[in-house]
Amino acid sequence: MQEDNKSIWNPAFMKNVQQQQGSQPYVFRNPWNDSNSGSASRSGAAAASTTFSQQLPTTYEEGTQSAEGDEYQFRRRNSSLIVPPSRAAGPGPDAFLYGSQAFPQQNFQYSQDFHRRQSVAVAASHLYSQPSSEAVFQPPTTPFHRKLSAYPVTAGSVLPPPLKQLRRQENTLPLVIPQMRKVSSRQDLHPIVNPTPKYRRASLNSKTVSPLIALTESLITTYTLCSSEFSYQTSKNPKRVLTKPSEGKHNNGNDNVNSDYILYVNDVLGVEQNRKYLVLDILGQGTFGQVVKCQNLITKEILAVKVVKSKSEYLNQSITEAKILELLNTKIDPLNEHHFLRMHETFVHKNHLCLVFELLSNNLYELLKQNQFHGLSINLIRTFARQLLDSLCVLKDNKLIHCDLKPENILLVSLDRPDLKVIDFGSACDETRTIYTYIQSRFYRAPEVILGIPYSTSIDMWSLGCIIAELFLGIPIFPGSSELNQITRIVTTLGLPPTWMLDMGKNSTNFLLKSEGSGKSWRLKSVNEYNKEFQAQEQPGKQYFKWDKLDDIIKNYRIPKKIANSPPLVEREMHDRDCLTNFLKGLLNINPLERWTPQQANMHPFITQQPFTGEWYPPGTQPKRTIKHPSLQEGTTTEFNKLTIDD
Numbered sequence: 001m002q003e004d005n006k007s008i009w010n011p012a013f014m015k016n017v018q019q020q021q022g023s024q025p026y027v028f029r030n031p032w033n034d035s036n037s038g039s040a041s042r043s044g045a046a047a048a049s050t051t052f053s054q055q056l057p058t059t060y061e062e063g064t065q066s067a068e069g070d071e072y073q074f075r076r077r078n079s080s081l082i083v084p085p086s087r088a089a090g091p092g093p094d095a096f097l098y099g100s101q102a103f104p105q106q107n108f109q110y111s112q113d114f115h116r117r118q119s120v121a122v123a124a125s126h127l128y129s130q131p132s133s134e135a136v137f138q139p140p141t142t143p144f145h146r147k148l149s150a151y152p153v154t155a156g157s158v159l160p161p162p163l164k165q166l167r168r169q170e171n172t173l174p175l176v177i178p179q180m181r182k183v184s185s186r187q188d189l190h191p192i193v194n195p196t197p198k199y200r201r202a203s204l205n206s207k208t209v210s211p212l213i214a215l216t217e218s219l220i221t222t223y224t225l226c227s228s229e230f231s232y233q234t235s236k237n238p239k240r241v242l243t244k245p246s247e248g249k250h251n252n253g254n255d256n257v258n259s260d261y262i263l264y265v266n267d268v269l270g271v272e273q274n275r276k277y278l279v280l281d282i283l284g285q286g287t288f289g290q291v292v293k294c295q296n297l298i299t300k301e302i303l304a305v306k307v308v309k310s311k312s313e314y315l316n317q318s319i320t321e322a323k324i325l326e327l328l329n330t331k332i333d334p335l336n337e338h339h340f341l342r343m344h345e346t347f348v349h350k351n352h353l354c355l356v357f358e359l360l361s362n363n364l365y366e367l368l369k370q371n372q373f374h375g376l377s378i379n380l381i382r383t384f385a386r387q388l389l390d391s392l393c394v395l396k397d398n399k400l401i402h403c404d405l406k407p408e409n410i411l412l413v414s415l416d417r418p419d420l421k422v423i424d425f426g427s428a429c430d431e432t433r434t435i436y437t438y439i440q441s442r443f444y445r446a447p448e449v450i451l452g453i454p455y456s457t458s459i460d461m462w463s464l465g466c467i468i469a470e471l472f473l474g475i476p477i478f479p480g481s482s483e484l485n486q487i488t489r490i491v492t493t494l495g496l497p498p499t500w501m502l503d504m505g506k507n508s509t510n511f512l513l514k515s516e517g518s519g520k521s522w523r524l525k526s527v528n529e530y531n532k533e534f535q536a537q538e539q540p541g542k543q544y545f546k547w548d549k550l551d552d553i554i555k556n557y558r559i560p561k562k563i564a565n566s567p568p569l570v571e572r573e574m575h576d577r578d579c580l581t582n583f584l585k586g587l588l589n590i591n592p593l594e595r596w597t598p599q600q601a602n603m604h605p606f607i608t609q610q611p612f613t614g615e616w617y618p619p620g621t622q623p624k625r626t627i628k629h630p631s632l633q634e635g636t637t638t639e640f641n642k643l644t645i646d647d
């Protein structure tokens with residue numbers, strides 16, 4: 001298993017890069033100062049990652065047109081907003097530290113970017129060197145050029161443009177033809193090391209500093225030396241606003257129209273001496289407020305602070321979130337073993353409740369987005385599923401329902417290992433106090449919630465099924481544009497809910513019709529029927545998959561090229577897909593009474609990696625059987641879907 005994980009995380013794109021570069025990573029070496037080369041290589045790596053992140057493909061944005069096809073353009077829904085809040089969080093470059101199987105596009109992207117950077121370097125080096133690694137260009141020998149460069153002198157047609165222009169102005173100087181000569185050692189370069197000039201700018205401690213240092217890292221000192229009236233205060237720096245819209249409307253101008261606190265970079269949250277958090281950046285925005293990256297000014301720790309909206313309904317719900325997290329962190333999972341977000345403390349800042357959390361990394365939606373909405377490898381999905389089932393086992397044992405499980409609420413702990421944490425307990429509740437009926441984000445909403453039936457911890461297992469299917473497919477399996485569309489998608493893929501659910505559901509008649517014939521069977525309303533009845537403007541939903549049924553959707557999902565080229569790998573992939581489909585069917589059982597519990601799902605071969613023989617039932621349950629009903633005529637049978645529990 002360890003091996004398995006290693007192979008998932010072994011960043012294959014790094015291998016690609018190394019192949020392109022030989023075994024050594026690319027290091028820029030300053031020929032004049034070997035001691036600098038270490039730091040140069042480090043900053044080079046940083047620059048590489050920045051450029052890499054800037055090169056991230058802009059993929060299917062919500063509600064926008066994409067040249068790559070309409071089909072991936074859908075809006076996702078969070079608890080109550082149409083535009084999901086976490087979309088505000090920018091993807092980090094390092095998410096590419098995943099296996100190449102999961103990120104084929106990124107490897108390509110990286111290699112493209114690598115070549116681009118490499119070719120820039122090559123272009124620059126053409127100005128100064130010949131194709132031969134040993135031949136070195138001889139800069140001009142005139143006194144003028146000596147002033148311009150630390151290189152030994154000469155000039156020629158290959159000078160960079162500014163030098164060329166300057167040289168033309170120097171028409172009194174003779175034209176110097178550049179000459180090439182072999183260099184075999186450093187001494188052959190004849191470096192001119194200038195002695196410290198007599199009038200070099202002094203620092204405050206009267207040491208001399210170079211013009212570069214004086215105008216960069218010692219700029220404040222330089223200004224102070226120039227003018228005794230100069231004084232620098234960070235508090236007077238212009239502040240970058242992080243909140244949108246940024247116009248003050250409520251709370252003495254501190255809050256915007258949505259009651260969000262208007263946050264600026266370098267703001268300090270908290271007034272008490274030991275509770276001060278310097279705002280660094282925005283991490284995400286949601287229904288309840290904004291999450292910002294902060295530094296604790298006392299401990300210097302970097303953390304995430306959720307600044308809750310100043311409205312009472314959000315405040316009350318966030319107090320519940322804080323209480324549940326405290327319970328999870330201190331009583332239920334004190335050793336931090338079950339993948340729950342850790343909360344450090346809470347405080348109030350200008351009428352806003354602030355929850356201080358450990359800082360986590362990208363959420364799973366961002367991860368899929370970075371992978372251009374291509375699914376992840378089955379091994380990686382298994383690794384994630386195990387952790388999520390572990391969390392759900394603990395929640396079920398403690399009768400807690402998360403109520404808002406979705407990819408945006410599952411975060412990677414860091415980008416160098418596949419560890420997850422479940423966040424956002426703002427909608428969580430006790431199984432015995434299920435007071436709200438409008439819960440869960442639509443794509444991940446369980447059928448019993450849509451139909452209006454009492455619910456339990458099994459709604460989280462439905463959401464988990466949707467999430468795992470999405471991790472495989474790259475896009476949501478049920479991306480409903482409305483509740484009608486949501487239930488229509490579910491029924492199209494998995495069939496009608498059992499009659500008892502439809503008879504019992506308070507909302508069933510909104511979306512389904514019961515024919516009054518002898519069979520009294522239910523059927524979905526058409527969009528026209530629904531629009532006519534409710535004077536609504538529903539549109540038929542877009543089809544994102546060619547196939548309707550779950551088995552077909554999974555079986556026919558495109559096979560990554562790397563696997564497609566090898567028949568044994570294809571065979572293994574198809575077997576894994578069968579196993580995954582069987583697992584998903586247990587999680588996406590429309591009947592909440594039959595849906596697997598997290599403990600049952602934990603025993604499935606998809607999780608345990610025991611051989612999968614094509615069928616699997618949780619221990620203690622009997623397989624679906626065809627039973628002859630005594631009331632039926634001889635020879636006719638009916639199917640009893642319900643699994644019976646042995647004991």
Ligand SMILES: Nc1ncnc2c1ncn2[C@@H]1O[C@H](COP(=O)(O)OP(=O)(O)OP(=O)(O)O)[C@@H](O)[C@H]1O
Nearest residue numbers: 078086284286287288289291304357359360408424
């Ligand atoms: N501890 C954290 N570390 C890093 N990023 C975080 C953290 N907590 C939250 N985020 C980011 O902020 C986003 C919103 O956080 P959260 O879901 O807690 O807010 P919310 O207002 O409750 O959202 P929702 O609308 O889903 O209810 C997350 O999707 C995530 O990207």
